[in-house]
Amino acid sequence: xxxxxxxxxxxxxxxxxxxxxxxxxxxxxxxxxxxxxxxxxxxxxxxxxxxxxxxxxxxxxxxxxxxxxxxxxxxxxxxxxxxxxxxxxxxxxxxxxxxxxxxxxxxxxxxxxxxxxxxxxxxxxxxxxxxxxxxxxxxxxxxxxxxxxxxxxxxxxxxxxxxxxxxxxxxxxxxxxxxxxxxxxxxxxxxxxxxxxxxxxxxxxxxxxxxxxxxxxxxxxxxxxxxxxxxxxxxxxxxxxxxxxxxxxxxxxxxxxxxxxxxxxxxxxxxxxxxxxxxxxxxxxxxxxxxxxxxxxxxxxxxxxxxxxxxxxxxxxxxxxxxxxxxxxxxxxxxxxxxxxxxxxxxxxxxxxxxxxx
DNA sequence: TATTCGTGGAG
DNA sequence: TCTCCAAGAAT
Numbered sequence: 606x607x608x609x610x611x612x613x614x615x616x617x618x619x620x621x622x623x624x625x626x627x628x629x630x631x632x633x634x635x636x637x638x639x640x641x642x643x644x645x646x647x648x649x650x651x652x653x654x655x656x657x658x659x660x661x662x663x664x665x666x667x668x669x670x671x672x673x674x675x676x677x678x679x680x681x682x683x684x685x686x687x688x689x690x691x692x693x694x695x696x697x698x699x700x701x702x703x704x705x706x707x708x709x710x711x712x713x714x715x716x717x718x719x720x721x722x723x724x725x726x727x728x729x730x731x732x733x734x735x736x737x738x739x740x741x742x743x744x745x746x747x748x749x750x751x752x753x754x755x756x757x758x759x760x761x762x763x764x765x766x767x768x769x770x771x772x773x774x775x776x777x778x779x780x781x782x783x784x785x786x787x788x789x790x791x792x793x794x795x796x797x798x799x800x801x802x803x804x805x806x807x808x809x810x811x812x813x814x815x816x817x818x819x820x821x822x823x824x825x826x827x828x829x830x831x832x833x834x835x836x837x838x839x840x841x842x843x844x845x846x847x848x849x850x851x852x853x854x855x856x857x858x859x860x861x862x863x864x865x866x867x868x869x870x871x872x873x874x875x876x877x878x879x880x881x882x883x884x885x886x887x888x889x890x891x892x893x894x895x896x897x898x899x900x901x902x903x904x905x906x907x908x909x910x911x912x913x914x915x916x917x918x919x920x921x922x923x924x925x926x927x928x929x930x931x932x933x934x935x936x937x938x939x940x941x942x943x944x945x946x947x948x949x950x951x952x953x954x955x956x957x958x959x960x961x962x963x
Numbered sequence: 964t965a966t967t968c969g970t971g972g973a974g
Numbered sequence: 975t976c977t978c979c980a981a982g983a984a985t
Contacts, residue, residue: 651981658971658980692969695984729983749981767964794981803979804974834978835966864968906969945970 608759608816610782610789616812617792622799624656625663630788639787641715641740642673648732648739649700653693656798662691674713677704685867685942694868694944698861699727719745738781738790746778747790751797756780757829758801761818765830801825837905841880843914844873844902844947845889846954850922853932854951854958855890856941864906869941871950872930876911885914890927893918898953904946911946917954 618630626647628639646666650659665687670676676684681701688697703725707715716722719737723730734745753766756776762769782789800811808820819825847855854871861867872890874880889895898915905911926932933941938951939961948959 648981653968653980653982654970655972655980690970692971693982695968696982699983727983731982735981747981750979751981790981798981866968904970908967 606816608813644740677708702726739787744786751794755801758819840876842876844950852935857930902949915953
């Protein structure tokens with residue numbers, strides 16, 4: 606028996622997750638349409654990011670910038686600050702660029718088709734299809750990690766990812782219903798997130814259990830096939846936390862492109878594979894009584910593991926900031942665009958410095 | 964097609 | 975402690 610969209614939609618009507626950015630199946634039947642701005646904002650935040658992590662950021666962004674016009678009017682620095690901690694920071698820059706483009710090229714309204722959405726910054730194949738399906742009920746083939754996993758299992762796709770993507774897109778296009786395309790897309794994601802999970806899928810609760818080839822053979826977890834993952838190399842570096850007598854901390858901005866692009870950091874060395882822990886004081890931003898914090902900060906990025914030595918110096922209140930850097934006052938530190946690794950570095954030198962207090 | 968992009972939680 | 979990985983996009 607082949608999987609049917611109707612069976613999945615019936616399941617979704619009963620088990621849809623309630624999410625802050627979602628218009629549920631009952632509301633949709635009542636004619637309520639989601640705001641494309643909210644759909645877009647949530648979809649970009651959800652790229653490679655868990656629902657749990659996204660929720661507070663989604664609420665904060667909506668509170669700061671209720672409409673795409675509000676977001677377009679904001680300085681990109683404010684957007685980076687609000688995004689700090691969520692990761693993949695080019696998303697924040699593209700988010701702002703996309704809002705600008707919507708205002709400038711589309712009269713303040715998001716384009717009404719997946720094809721047109723696809724041309725906007727930060728919107729790829731998946732996000733374009735997801736917005737078109739969810740916001741406009743366009744029967745676009747939505748293929749994300751959930752869909753890949755579900756369909757690879759249902760059809761026992763032997764091609765390993767990511768090569769199997771094309772094949773899976775064809776399957777998804779064939780399955781996507783002409784009506785309720787938005788509910789269908791969200792149903793697939795709920796199925797993948799709550800039933801057809803990577804480990805120990807709850808097949809007994811699955812609406813497609815009778816049509817799943819992997820389940821029939823009891824080999825669900827063997828799909829989707831994947832190529833072998835690259836190992837994570839080690840890199841080392843040093844960060845210099847300069848603290849002025851009034852508690853201010855010296856900061857600078859990272860280059861726009863590349864890792865943590867455009868985010869705030871404390872001065873430091875490059876992060877390199879052959880880092881020499883004991884010959885780095887020449888890289889300090891200025892001469893001072895630098896002393897090394899006992900334990901380095903360990904931080905794991907997607908493609909390498911970083912061991913970061915933390916060096917600390919106390920400076921007189923009058924100490925000038927080197928060109929391109931600034932002193933962040935204690936009350937401002939928690940509001941800087943600090944990525945998590947930098948929060949860890951500062952916390953290692955001065956516990957509590959990055960926590961918001963009143 | 965293969966890399967480069969974060970982060971934190973689960974098992 | 976370690977591995978995996980979560981609604982991918984850009985280059």
